[in-house]
Each structure stands twice: as structure tokens, then as C-alpha cells.
Amino acid sequence: MGIPVRQALAVSGYLMKQKLKGNARYPLVLMLEPLYRCNLACAGCGKIQHPEDVLNTYLTPQQCWDAAEECGAPVVSIAGGEPLVHPKIDEIVAGLVARKKFVYLCTNAILLERWLPKLTPSTYLTISVHMDGMRELHDAMVDRAGTFDKAVAGIREAKRRGFRVSTNTTVFADSAPEQMGQLFTFLMEDLKIDGMMVSPGYDYPKAPNQSVFLRRPQMIDTFRKIFALPGHKKWRFFHTPLFLEFLQGKRAMQCTAWGNPTRNVFGWQRPCYLMAEGNVPTFKQLIEETEWDRYGYGRDARCTNCMAHCGYEATAVKATMASPLEGIRAGVGAMLGRGA
Amino acid sequence: MRTVILAPMSREARAIGGDATICPHARDIPASILGRQAGTGAPPEHAPPPATLQSPGPGDATTPDGEAAVTSSEHAPPPSTVARPVPEGTPVAHPTIVIIAGVGGGLDPSLASGALILGRRVLAEGRPELTPHPALFAAARSALQAGGIGFVSSQLLTAARPPATAAAKRDAWNTFGAAGVDMETYELAAALESAGVPWLALRSVLDTAASTLPAAVARWSAESDERQIARAALRTPRDWPAYLRLALELRASLRGLRRGVPVLRAAFASIESLPAARSPRPGAVDVPLVGIR
Numbered sequence: 249m250g251i252p253v254r255q256a257l258a259v260s261g262y263l264m265k266q267k268l269k270g271n272a273r274y275p276l277v278l279m280l281e282p283l284y285r286c287n288l289a290c291a292g293c294g295k296i297q298h299p300e301d302v303l304n305t306y307l308t309p310q311q312c313w314d315a316a317e318e319c320g321a322p323v324v325s326i327a328g329g330e331p332l333v334h335p336k337i338d339e340i341v342a343g344l345v346a347r348k349k350f351v352y353l354c355t356n357a358i359l360l361e362r363w364l365p366k367l368t369p370s371t372y373l374t375i376s377v378h379m380d381g382m383r384e385l386h387d388a389m390v391d392r393a394g395t396f397d398k399a400v401a402g403i404r405e406a407k408r409r410g411f412r413v414s415t416n417t418t419v420f421a422d423s424a425p426e427q428m429g430q431l432f433t434f435l436m437e438d439l440k441i442d443g444m445m446v447s448p449g450y451d452y453p454k455a456p457n458q459s460v461f462l463r464r465p466q467m468i469d470t471f472r473k474i475f476a477l478p479g480h481k482k483w484r485f486f487h488t489p490l491f492l493e494f495l496q497g498k499r500a501m502q503c504t505a506w507g508n509p510t511r512n513v514f515g516w517q518r519p520c521y522l523m524a525e526g527n528v529p530t531f532k533q534l535i536e537e538t539e540w541d542r543y544g545y546g547r548d549a550r551c552t553n554c555m556a557h558c559g560y561e562a563t564a565v566k567a568t569m570a571s572p573l574e575g576i577r578a579g580v581g582a583m584l585g586r587g588a
Numbered sequence: 589m590r591t592v593i594l595a596p597m598s599r600e601a602r603a604i605g606g607d608a609t610i611c612p613h614a615r616d617i618p619a620s621i622l623g624r625q626a627g628t629g630a631p632p633e634h635a636p637p638p639a640t641l642q643s644p645g646p647g648d649a650t651t652p653d654g655e656a657a658v659t660s661s662e663h664a665p666p667p668s669t670v671a672r673p674v675p676e677g678t679p680v681a682h683p684t685i686v687i688i689a690g691v692g693g694g695l696d697p698s699l700a701s702g703a704l705i706l707g708r709r710v711l712a713e714g715r716p717e718l719t720p721h722p723a724l725f726a727a728a729r730s731a732l733q734a735g736g737i738g739f740v741s742s743q744l745l746t747a748a749r750p751p752a753t754a755a756a757k758r759d760a761w762n763t764f765g766a767a768g769v770d771m772e773t774y775e776l777a778a779a780l781e782s783a784g785v786p787w788l789a790l791r792s793v794l795d796t797a798a799s800t801l802p803a804a805v806a807r808w809s810a811e812s813d814e815r816q817i818a819r820a821a822l823r824t825p826r827d828w829p830a831y832l833r834l835a836l837e838l839r840a841s842l843r844g845l846r847r848g849v850p851v852l853r854a855a856f857a858s859i860e861s862l863p864a865a866r867s868p869r870p871g872a873v874d875v876p877l878v879g880i881r
Contacts, residue, residue, distance in 0.1 A: 497758075
């Protein structure tokens with residue numbers, strides 16, 4: 249099973265409502281960063297390079313819930329930093345679930361087994377574990393030995409306790425298509441996770457290792473090879489078929505930066521999850537005062553090599569909604585988790 | 589500074605207004621714009637950089653050291669002084685701003701027919717990219733915003749044979765990241781850049797990224813081909829819906845130009861000078877454009 253029926257229906261209903269209201273710009277997924285502190289320093293991460301006082305700043309549970317209500321997106325992805333470092337992450341998650349938000353709790357899973365007893369399985373909660381490859385590649389990308397084994401143990405324990413578990417894989421220059429295929433098959437067949445997410449790495453200028461990033465033509469080539477591997481039809485992705493086609497260069501898309509707004513410890517980040525050009529205090533200001541047309545592939549040099557799902561999945565969803573045929577295809581694909 | 593509009597086709601020139609110059613090729617750029625005698629052939633290979641560009645005085649525009657420099661046709665000096673070489677690095681006064689305006693194929697899938705693309709870079713495969721004068725570009729952005737004109741500032745691709753099918757457009761989009769494609773902008777911009785004339789490109793989307801052009805239109809290379817296209821259209825009734833769609837898209841596209849160009853022209857009328865630009869001239873970019881950069 250891919251995306252739960254309840255989530256698919258809730259998101260479809262939300263989209264219809266936005267369309268009927270005539271809203272041109274509306275959020276799909278709130279990217280909630282309640283902290284920047286992380287217990288890893290991954291090669292391709294440009295999120296955590298902040299002074300100590302910023303790393304010590306955490307959003308309160310109330311601030312997190314307010315952000316979810318202010319923005320109104322049906323899905324909340326809790327990212328960071330490492331969310332499980334937040335001392336009140338269980339409270340934050342419970343509050344969001346109580347508000348009927350579909351929560352994706354992103355984690356490197358180092359602390360997952362410690363937190364699982366304090367979390368409650370729910371259709372609204374998916375634990376999304378960061379997995380960049382099989383043991384050797386994953387541990388190299390996160391720059392700490394033993395992390396892969398901890399993540400696998402965390403996933404097994406979460407599944408045993410009845411949680412919905414997905415994984416989030418970032419594809420880098422060192423990610424050989426065969427290795428990615430091996431990982432996806434392992435995740436689906438051995439760990440029996442509910443679904444996967446995949447995205448090419450964004451070339452953060454602050455990332456410690458700039459050589460890990462792919463350029464757009466390489467990304468397309470890598471994803472074409474990944475999705476040509478035998479057994480790819482058994483992989484389940486929490487993505488629209490259109491997004492997976494986009495990754496393979498079979499679809500032309502422009503970024504929808506406002507689709508995944510980011511709330512962090514400074515406020516609402518402008519313009520998107522990956523680029524930080526300052527923050528505004530309210531979501532309304534973010535939507536109404538940002539010059540959205542300035543950003544996107546071809547429009548801003550920083551977007552040249554970005555094919556990340558936080559920018560393009562919203563475009564894929566919009567395109568799906570605009571075409572009844574694509575809607576049916578995506579609906580069936582999402583239920584089955586087939587993607588492309 | 590005076591503003592000159594170069595439009596590749598007569599239809600575009602008519603939509604923009606009476607004073608637009610029809611200019612499908614660099615060789616058609618009036619000599620008065622390039623600042624040299626008519627009929628002198630290709631632009632100078634070692635034209636001075638577009639350094640300090642100052643508003644012309646009532647007579648000859650001069651550099652600070654008194655050397656005669658290029659001027660507008662309104663105050664044209666004798667031809668012998670027009671083409672006088674200017675030492676490299678010498679600030680140059682040039683009185684003309686050129687807007688290259690026309691319709692073009694859409695590659696950015698988010699753009700509808702009639703959407704305006706302000707070129708922040710102009711690309712051509714295997715050639716160094718060209719960028720407009722930053723101050724001019726910024727002024728254009730501000731003017732369009734202030735005028736409430738919707739636009740995107742993106743890259744424009746010039747190709748001898750623009751992609752005509754949705755699949756070819758998708759591939760061009762993935763490769764170049766250009767919002768639109770046309771057949772003229774690069775050549776015109778390169779000639780102007782070589783002559784030190786500040787330029788800006790504005791294109792209005794004709795056929796969208798998702799559409800495929802009828803075969804006869806895809807073979808289009810000049811306005812003189814339009815009769816052939818009309819004859820081909822009459823012979824292929826199955827393409828009539830596509831021609832009808834294209835006609836409607838052309839209307840929207842020309843409407844976009846009519847909206848955008850006057851706003852730029854009005855804004856540029858108040859520009860007296862442009863600060864020194866560091867934008868490279870053709871050939872000055874070390875990294876050749878190979879696919880996406």
C-alpha cells in the first residue's frame with residue numbers, strides 16, 4: 249500500500265477547495281524545522297551551518313501547531329536539523345496529529361528506538377527515515393559509521409510497533425544507479441516499508457562537500473538508469489507518477505516554490521525550503537510579498553541544478569489535478585505506490 | 589538616451605508600434621544604431637567595452653579625454669569620426685538603448701501564450717552566453733513590475749531551427765533552462781554588444797511548451813515562407829485545429845508585446861546614462877556553453 253486512502257482523499261479535497269476558492273498559490277506541505285541542531289554532519293547538508301545560539305533555539309510545540317494552522321497545508325513534514333533531538337518532539341507530533349495533519353517525521357533514526365515508545369502509531373503519522381544507500385554508501389554520506397545499522401534497526405522496531413514507515417533517499421554523484429536499486433529493493437522486500445521518497449541532492453553552497461552534487465543532465469541520466477533497473481516496478485514511492493517522470497527527464501516542469509513553505513526558528517523562510525533569502529513573521533507575508541516569478545529553473549542560477557521534490561512535487565500535483573486522465577493515473581499510482 | 593525597438597518580423601513591429609524597426613538579422617541593424625557607416629559589414633571585432641555609458645550632449649558625445657565616440661543619428665557626426673577606434677577600456681558614451689522584442693516559442697512549461705520573458709541571459713548552443721546591461725535589466729524589471737505587467741526574467745535560447753514538438757521543447761528546456769526560444773535574439777544581441785550598444789531582450793510566448801506546431805510551421809524560417817505555410821495548411825485539414833490554436837496564440841502573444849514594450853520604452857526614456865557594466869562581451873566568457881551550466 250502506498251499513500252493511505254484517507255490521505256489521498258484529504259489532499260484531493262483540499263486541492264479541490266483551493267481551486268473552487270480560486271486561490272492561485274496555496275501550500276501543500278508545510279516544511280517544519282523546529283530546530284537546526286543535528287547529531288550528524290552529512291556531506292551534502294547545507295541546513296545546519298549556524299552559530300551555536302541558533303542551534304540552541306528550538307520552536308515550542310505551540311509555535312509548531314500555530315504554524316500548521318496558519319499555513320493550512322494538509323501535510324506537515326518535520327525536518328531540521330534532526331527532529332528527534334528536540335526534547336518535545338512527541339508533543340509536537342501528537343498536537344499535529346490531533347489537528348488531523350498528515351505528519352512525516354523525518355529522522356536519521358539514530359534516536360528513533362528511544363522515541364518510539366513515546367509516539368503513537370496513526371494513519372496520520374509516517375516516520376520517514378533518511379537512507380542514502382546501503383551500509384557503506386550511507387555511512388559515508390552521513391559521515392558516521394554504524395548509522396545504517398541503527399537506521400535499519402529503528403525501521404524494524406517501528407514496523408514491529410505498527411508505525412507507517414517510509415524512507416527518504418537523496419541521490420548524489422556517488423550514488424550509482426545499481427546501488428540505489430539495491431537499496432530500494434532492500435527497503436521494500438527486506439524491511440517492508442510502506443513507501444519511499446527520492447530526490448536529487450540540492451547543491452547547498454554551505455554543504456561541507458561540494459563534489460557530491462549532480463548537475464541536472466547527470467541527475468536525469470542517473471534516474472533514467474535507476475528506473476530502468478530490473479525489479480523497479482516493485483518499488484513503491486510516495487510521489488506522483490509525474491514527479492518520477494520529471495526526474496527521468498520525461499516531463500518538463502517548473503518549480504512551485506510556494507507549494508512547500510518552510511517555517512523555521514527564524515520565521516517563514518523565503519523563498520523556499522532550500523534557498524534562504526531571509527524570513528518573514530507571517531505565512532501571509534510569505535505568500536503575498538515574495539516575488540515568486542523570480543525563482544525557478546532558468547530564472548535563478550541557484551535553481552539550475554535543483555530537481556528536489558520540495559519544489560517540483562507540488563507542480564506535479566497541480567498538473568495532475570488539471571488533467572482528469574493524469575488524476576486517475578496518479579490516484580491509482582498513489583494507491584499502489586507505483587509512481588512512474 | 590533614445591530607445592530603439594528591433595522586431596524580427598513586420599507583424600511584431602506593427603503590434604509594437606510604428607517606430608519599431610524590422611530586423612530579422614544582425615546585418616539588418618541600422619548603421620546609426622551600431623554607430624558606424626552604413627554598409628561597413630560585420631560589427632567591429634574589438635569594439636570597446638560597454639563601460640561608462642553617458643547621455644549624449646547636444647553635439648557630439650565625447651569621452652572624458654575628448655575622443656569622439658559613437659552617437660545617435662539625431663546628432664550624428666561626420667562618418668569619419670563615427671568609426672574612429674576607441675582605446676580599450678575607455679569609457680564610451682552611447683546614446684541608444686535597443687530593445688529586441690518579438691514572439692517566441694515557450695519552453696518553460698509554466699508559461700501560457702502571451703506571457704512575457706525578459707531575457708536575463710541569451711544563449712545559443714556552443715556560444716558564450718550574453719547578458720544585458722545589469723542596470724538596464726534592473727530598470728526593465730522595475731518598470732514592468734510598476735506597470736503591473738506579468739513577466740518572468742529568465743534565459744532565452746536562440747536556435748536556427750527552434751524545437752517544434754512538445755518532446756523537443758522538453759529536451760531543450762531540460763538542457764538549457766531557457767524559458768523561450770527564438771531565431772534572432774542571440775545574433776542581434778551579439779552585434780549590439782560588439783558595438784557597445786546596451787540592449788535588452790523581451791519575448792512574448794507564442795506556442796507553449798506543451799504544444800506541437802504543424803509541420804509546415806515548424807519549417808518556417810522567414811516571413812516570406814508564410815504563403816507556403818498557408819498553401820500547406822489548405823492541403824492538410826487535419827492540421828486546421830492546430831493552425832486555429834496557433835492563430836489564437838499569436839493574438840495573445842502580440843497582445844503581450846503590446847502591453848510590455850511601451851512600458852519599457854517609457855521607462856527607458858528617462859534614463860540619462862547607464863553605469864559601467866562588467867558584463868562580458870562575446871568571446872570574453874571563458875566557459876563555453878555546453879548543455880546546462
